[in-house]
Amino acid sequence: MGFRDRGVEIKTPEQIEGMRAAGLVVGRTLELLRASVRPGITTGELDAIAEDHIRSSGATPSFKGYHGFPGSICASVNDEVVHGIPGERVLAEGDVVSIDCGAITLDDSGQGWHGDAAITVAVGTVPAEVTELMRVTEEAMWRGIAAARLGGRVTDISHAVESHVRSQGDYGILEDYVGHGIGSAMHQPPNVPNYGRPGRGPKLVRGLALAVEPMITLGSKETVVLDDDWTVLSEDGSWSAHFEHTFTLTPAGAWVLTALDGGEEMLGRLGVPYGGA
Template identity: 80%
Template sequence: MGLLDRGVEIKTPEQIDGMRKAGLVVGRTLELLRGHVRAGITTGELDGIAEDSIRSAGATPSFLGYHGFPASICASVNDEVVHGIPGDRVLAEGDLVSIDCGAITLDDSGRGWHGDSAITVSVGPVPAEVEALMAVTEEAMWRGIAAAHLGGRVTDISHAVERHVRSQGGFGIVEDYTGHGIGSAMHQPPDVPNVGRPGKGPRLVPGLALAVEPMITLGTKETDLLEDDWTVVSTDGSWAAHFEHTFTITTEGTWVLTALDGGEQQLSELGVKFGGR
């Protein structure tokens, strides 16, 4: 493991393999949670399912205790953009919930490696505009990942995310919260904004791992922080969606470490060479 400019952490192939193990724990946990989202379940119950899934896999929740965060997932409902704290809130038919999840696995030396991913799930049928919000947000994430290539720059990702969202209508792109580097810590340099000109920021090289996570609203890009000092909501009360994957670029191609298939299907559809093992 080494450091590039601006303190960016560069992992060895073996360390990336450790991140893949964490990524699979996260991916499987999110798929489990997707199946449990229903009217009548509380966000706290979802958190309990997530913690059990992570620990049963021999991993540790990344979020629990992180800067005092009290849960293993973030569960953000409707106008909550990110960092919602799970608790007694009961999900109702027609709600929208984004679930952000992280896990740490240890390598043979005892060093921890992180995976971080998020999905947004509707509780039963939702209006067409909400379906479009989810679809645009998820596709923007994949377009951002697909724009990354060795020798490129971080904001190539940002530009691809923004370009796709802008092409789909008047959605709000949250700018105050961004994607990030990830590896031996959950949040590392560099930031990965969801807007910006291409060709700026650190160069994309083998061993760099990034989390790409567009947060998109049906209205404003402006956000407020609630009194719990965690939950971020849209200022105008518009609903939000959030998708995230952790990925890296190998000499063979792109590898989405938190996707169960490594991202092979979606990358292929976007004309990007798969670089997983």
């Protein structure tokens, strides 16, 4: 493991394998939570399911205790964009919930490696515009990952995310909350904005791992934070969607460490080489 470009962490192939172990725990936890979402369940119950699954998988929740955050997941409902604290809120028919999850696994040396991913899930039937928002947001994430190439720059990802969202309609792209580097810590340099010109920022090199996470609203990009100092809402009350994956680049192509299939299916649909093991 080395550092370059103002603290950007570069992992060895073996260390990336450690991140894949964490990523699989996150991916499986999110699939369990997706299947658990239903009208009548509380966000606190989802949090308990997540923590139990992460710990029973031999991992530790990344979020719990992080700067005092009380949950193992972030559960953000409707106009809550990100960082919602799980608790007594009951999900109702027609809601959408963004579930953000992180896990830490230890390698043979005792070093911890992080995985971080998020999904947005409809609770029963939701309005067509919300279904479309979810589709646009998730596809923008994949198009951002697909734009990454060894030797390219971080904002190649940013530009691809923004270009896709802009091509699909009049949506709000959050600017104050961005993707990030990840590895031996959950949040590392460099930032990965969801907007901007291509060809800027640190170079995309082997051993760099990034979390790409577009946060998109049906209205304004402006946000407010609740008195809990965590929950981020859209300023105009518009509903939002949030998707995230952790990925890296190998000489063969992109490898999505938090996708159960490594991203092979979605990258193939986009005509991008798959770089996973």
